[in-house]
Amino acid sequence: MKNTKCGCGHNNPVGTILCEYCGKPLQEEENTDRPLEMRYEGKARRSQTQKRTVLDRVWNFFSSVKVAIYLIVITLLASILGTVFPQEGQIPSGRPDVYYAQEYGFWGDLYYQLGLSDMYSSWWYISLLAMIGISLVICSLDRVVPLYQALRRQKVTKNTAFITRQRASRTLQVSEEEKDPLLDRLAESLSKKRYNIRREGDSILAEKGRFSRWGPYINHIGLIIFLLGTLMRLIPGWHLDEAVYVREGETKKLPELNYYVKNEKAIAELYDEKENRQQASKDQPIVKKYETQVVLYEKDPETDQLERVESGPILVNEPLKYKDLLLYQADFQPNQTEAIRLSVKDKETDEKLGSFWIDLYDPEMNYEVKDGVEVQIMDYFPDFVMDGNRPTTKSEVPNRPAFIFKVTSPEEEKAEKSWMIAGTDLDDLHRDNRYKMELEKLKTVNMSGLMVRIDKSLPIIFLGLGIFMVGLSIGLFWYHRRVWIRWKEGTLYLGAHTNKNWFGLRRELEQATAAADLPFSFSPEKR
Amino acid sequence: MEQLMEYSLLATFFLYLIAGVTFVAAMTGKGTEEEKEAHVVRWGRRGLIFAMIGAVLHVVFTVTRIFLSGHFPTSNMFEFTAFLCFAIVAAFIVIFSIYRTVALGAFVMPLAVIMLAYASVFPREVKPLIPALQSHWLGIHVTTAALGEGALAVGFVAGLIYLIRWADSHPNSRTAAYLEVVMAVILMVVAFVVLSFTFSGLDYHASFKHTVDEQEVVQEYSMPPIVGPSGGEAIQVQPFLGMERPLFDAPAWMEGEKAANKLNTVLWSVFSGLVLYGLLRLILRKRIYESMVPMVKNMDMELMDEISYRAIAIGYPVFTLGALIFAMIWAHEAWGRFWGWDPKEVWALITWLFYSAYLHLRLSRGWHGLKSSWMAVGGFVIIMLNLIAINLVLAGLHSYA
Ligand code: HEM
Numbered sequence: 001m002k003n004t005k006c007g008c009g010h011n012n013p014v015g016t017i018l019c020e021y022c023g024k025p026l027q028e029e030e031n032t033d034r035p036l037e038m039r040y041e042g043k044a045r046r047s048q049t050q051k052r053t054v055l056d057r058v059w060n061f062f063s064s065v066k067v068a069i070y071l072i073v074i075t076l077l078a079s080i081l082g083t084v085f086p087q088e089g090q091i092p093s094g095r096p097d098v099y100y101a102q103e104y105g106f107w108g109d110l111y112y113q114l115g116l117s118d119m120y121s122s123w124w125y126i127s128l129l130a131m132i133g134i135s136l137v138i139c140s141l142d143r144v145v146p147l148y149q150a151l152r153r154q155k156v157t158k159n160t161a162f163i164t165r166q167r168a169s170r171t172l173q174v175s176e177e178e179k180d181p182l183l184d185r186l187a188e189s190l191s192k193k194r195y196n197i198r199r200e201g202d203s204i205l206a207e208k209g210r211f212s213r214w215g216p217y218i219n220h221i222g223l224i225i226f227l228l229g230t231l232m233r234l235i236p237g238w239h240l241d242e243a244v245y246v247r248e249g250e251t252k253k254l255p256e257l258n259y260y261v262k263n264e265k266a267i268a269e270l271y272d273e274k275e276n277r278q279q280a281s282k283d284q285p286i287v288k289k290y291e292t293q294v295v296l297y298e299k300d301p302e303t304d305q306l307e308r309v310e311s312g313p314i315l316v317n318e319p320l321k322y323k324d325l326l327l328y329q330a331d332f333q334p335n336q337t338e339a340i341r342l343s344v345k346d347k348e349t350d351e352k353l354g355s356f357w358i359d360l361y362d363p364e365m366n367y368e369v370k371d372g373v374e375v376q377i378m379d380y381f382p383d384f385v386m387d388g389n390r391p392t393t394k395s396e397v398p399n400r401p402a403f404i405f406k407v408t409s410p411e412e413e414k415a416e417k418s419w420m421i422a423g424t425d426l427d428d429l430h431r432d433n434r435y436k437m438e439l440e441k442l443k444t445v446n447m448s449g450l451m452v453r454i455d456k457s458l459p460i461i462f463l464g465l466g467i468f469m470v471g472l473s474i475g476l477f478w479y480h481r482r483v484w485i486r487w488k489e490g491t492l493y494l495g496a497h498t499n500k501n502w503f504g505l506r507r508e509l510e511q512a513t514a515a516a517d518l519p520f521s522f523s524p525e526k527r
Numbered sequence: 528m529e530q531l532m533e534y535s536l537l538a539t540f541f542l543y544l545i546a547g548v549t550f551v552a553a554m555t556g557k558g559t560e561e562e563k564e565a566h567v568v569r570w571g572r573r574g575l576i577f578a579m580i581g582a583v584l585h586v587v588f589t590v591t592r593i594f595l596s597g598h599f600p601t602s603n604m605f606e607f608t609a610f611l612c613f614a615i616v617a618a619f620i621v622i623f624s625i626y627r628t629v630a631l632g633a634f635v636m637p638l639a640v641i642m643l644a645y646a647s648v649f650p651r652e653v654k655p656l657i658p659a660l661q662s663h664w665l666g667i668h669v670t671t672a673a674l675g676e677g678a679l680a681v682g683f684v685a686g687l688i689y690l691i692r693w694a695d696s697h698p699n700s701r702t703a704a705y706l707e708v709v710m711a712v713i714l715m716v717v718a719f720v721v722l723s724f725t726f727s728g729l730d731y732h733a734s735f736k737h738t739v740d741e742q743e744v745v746q747e748y749s750m751p752p753i754v755g756p757s758g759g760e761a762i763q764v765q766p767f768l769g770m771e772r773p774l775f776d777a778p779a780w781m782e783g784e785k786a787a788n789k790l791n792t793v794l795w796s797v798f799s800g801l802v803l804y805g806l807l808r809l810i811l812r813k814r815i816y817e818s819m820v821p822m823v824k825n826m827d828m829e830l831m832d833e834i835s836y837r838a839i840a841i842g843y844p845v846f847t848l849g850a851l852i853f854a855m856i857w858a859h860e861a862w863g864r865f866w867g868w869d870p871k872e873v874w875a876l877i878t879w880l881f882y883s884a885y886l887h888l889r890l891s892r893g894w895h896g897l898k899s900s901w902m903a904v905g906g907f908v909i910i911m912l913n914l915i916a917i918n919l920v921l922a923g924l925h926s927y928a
Contacts, residue, residue, distance in 0.1 A: 072883055073884055076880040079877050079880070080873075082868065087868055090869065120868045241864070271655045286654070286655055290658050315658070316658035316661065317658070317664075317861050318860075326863055330863075458859070468847075469848060476841070476844055501833070503834075
């Protein structure tokens with residue numbers, strides 16, 4: 001680094017671009033009229049002064065806007081990759097290992113093998129986001145302090161080179177006698193434009209909207225809080241994402257919680273002809289609403305009693321709230337068979353002996369039919385499939401209930417065995433049976449799929465987003481404008497800087513100077 | 528009521544068209560410098576008035592549609608695209624009131640016309656809302672996002688004008704070449720709109736059956752088949768200019784339910800866009816962008832750069848609020864998670880990251896002007912990809928189709 005002592009006598013730290021005291025450019029050849037580098041007021045930042053230790057290197061890496069832009073662009077490109085095929089959470093299959101190969105062939109399989117099918121929770125994607133977070137913290141710390149100091153310690157009297165090398169600047173010959181009234185008029189007209197005026201001898205500094213310089217820092221803080229909020233979901237108990245299916249009339253425990261939910265009623269409503277004005281006969285009817293009326297219970301740990309704590313309807317877009325717990329309407333399955341009624345017929349007499357209900361979710365084992373004729377369930381497969389030649393069940397949900405019954409009767413020596421799958425008696429298998437089962441009735445109910453959510457970090461997340469928006473607005477809708485005016489040895493120097501919206505600044509300057517009887521034009525082509 | 532809605536939409540379309548023509552006329556005055564300047568101001572004012580009446584009628588259309596349907600019209604492709612068109616016009620009026628640049632109107636209004644025409648290709652009937660969309664956030668989230676995108680689109684147009692000016696003085700540059708590509712792509716969109724209306728006017732139909740996952744499905748084509756479904760069999764094909772069967776079949780991996788039909792539409796649009804481009808070149812006898820140069824000859828490039836930046840600086844926070852923050856609030860209320868990495872969400876994030884990079888790049892030297900204008904164009908391309916490709920090709924929770 002070169003000597004950083006300025007001609008005005010001020011000693012600047014190494015790395016300074018514009019003298020902290022008078023604004024004179026320090027690092028460039030002096031006789032150019034390129035507009036000045038005004039970022040951070042030309043002040044040195046930590047990242048420019050310290051370059052020795054590993055910590056310094058890390059600090060410098062993360063404080064660089066260039067690195068930040070690379071991080072943002074890499075994240076952007078990576079995010080695109082994740083939308084080539086649907087992510088695992090969005091596929092209609094629980095077996096991603098076969099789904100991608102089957103559905104999208106070779107590329108799909110490769111996609112899965114590379115881990116792109118669950119990309120957004122991969123370590124490297126999360127690291128990218130974390131690095132942006134670290135960069136946000138460091139770059140803000142690196143800049144905000146020097147910026148604050150520079151803006152607070154601004155000097156009114158600036159080096160004339162500093163003024164003439166602003167993007168908007170003018171000079172004019174003004175005699176000694178004229179100068180004071182002119183400076184007064186300029187101060188007055190700028191003050192009318194809501195500038196804060198500071199005056200020192202033959203110099204004026206007019207400034208407004210300085211607070212907008214804090215906008216980026218505020219929005220970065222908002223982003224940091226947001227990212228912290230998403231991290232906090234990892235705290236045990238802060239985040240829960242489960243689902244339950246509850247039939248009408250059923251009470252079910254919520255996973256991982258001490259709550260129970262009862263489905264009192266579940267309804268799906270369709271739009272009628274009048275509401276669905278354009279509904280031609282070929283169109284499918286459109287669902288108007290899904291609703292589940294529920295009661296929420298909490299279990300008292302001492303007495304094991306269920307206590308009713310909340311109740312009400314759950315609709316799509318209108319979850320049920322109780323403390324941190326949220327229940328959402330997520331799925332609706334109409335007409336689920338809950339129980340079947342079977343009748344028993346004596347094939348010899350062709351007489352119906354009687355009938356009984358079987359609860360498919362919790363069947364009893366023995367059913368007395370009539371005159372000592374008894375049906376016993378030997379085996380029950382709620383979701384029947386054949387695994388090779390062995391019968392088995394896929395799940396506990398009675399999608400395809402199959403029974404093996406044993407029928408005993410005082411009139412028969414041997415007990416009869418019979419099969420029934422999904423309501424059909426496989427009479428052919430045991431043709432010489434005397435008693436035949438028949439499906440008489442079904443009892444169906446609606447079933448609701450409810451999402452069970454807890455997200456304690458939500459207030460933090462939305463606070464972060466709120467701060468982000470405030471910072472954005474401050475930084476992008478308001479501008480920091482400064483005008484330096486100095487009279488020196490028969491010349492009036494006027495220079496102005498803004499961090500954005502030069503057009504507005506120029507127009508304002510033209511109006512203000514015109515009001516002070518100084519017909520300056522600031523339009524760029526007439527420079 | 529329904530009549531009022533239809534007519535206000537039609538009137539909006541023509542007013543935008545007239546406004547566009549007026550702005551173009553404003554930029555092509557003859558005579559001395561002074562006469563020209565007066566001409567620009569006079570015709571610019573007229574163009575603005577047409578644009579504003581158009582916007583008012585657009586509001587009338589929107590309000591009548593709310594009355595008819597009981598919800599804010601942003602629930603399908605037609606409604607959303609039409610609203611986006613309104614947002615572009617609204618953002619233009621705001622930017623115009625600051626900068627008074629008539630040339631901007633000569634580009635923004637034609638864009639609005641294309642947008643509204645594109646919207647009208649999609650089914651327009653009023654449909655009741657499915658439960659997932661029954662929320663006041665539907666209106667709040669989508670309109671805010673669209674208003675942001677409208678401002679970003681104006682940033683794109685200003686960037687485009689900058690590029691046309693720049694290419695004018697660098698005719699052999701890559702920028703000049705790529706600018707022609709941009710023009711050709713815009714013509715393809717125009718071709719798509721024209722074709723859609725032509726074939727639906729001719730009441731064209733063709734259908735094919737083919738098997739997907741061992742199930743027989745039928746694909747309805749609305750344009751004559753250049754490409755048929757893989758292994759498909761024609762059920763009925765209206766002959767068109769002697770075309771009675773597909774020229775070739777779609778590759779086997781394109782087996783989605785409507786994949787072949789979409790590919791067919793894309794091929795039609797690309798080919799007709801190129802034909803249109805060729806014809807225009809023949810008529811104009813110069814590159815397309817060159818024929819636009821006279822309209823922007825007097826624009827100050829530094830000012831265009833600033834307008835582009837300013838429009839993006841206004842659009843960015845509005846877009847953030849609508850497409851990300853309101854989206855998160857709604858997603859939280861509807862699905863119990865504020866973010867789910869759904870393709871539509873990811874593309875909103877990508878758009879946002881892109882413009883964040885843009886804002887940071889503007890902080891450094893060397894990124895003003897040319898590069899910055901290209902980025903303004905790139906950002907709008909991403910928004911359009913989001914609207915066209917993601918909605919129609921990649922399915923997701925959000926897909927309107
Ligand atoms: C996705 C993450 C980020 C977003 C959305 C974001 C957003 C913004 C916005 C909107 C501005 C204001 C721009 C303007 O006023 O024209 C800004 C400024 C800035 N950002 Fe970021 N930023 C992000 C990440 C970062 C990171 C990681 C760094 C670290 C180096 C960084 C450094 C800066 C700097 C130095 C400024 C200028 C501050 C000033 O004008 O005083 N940003 N950022």
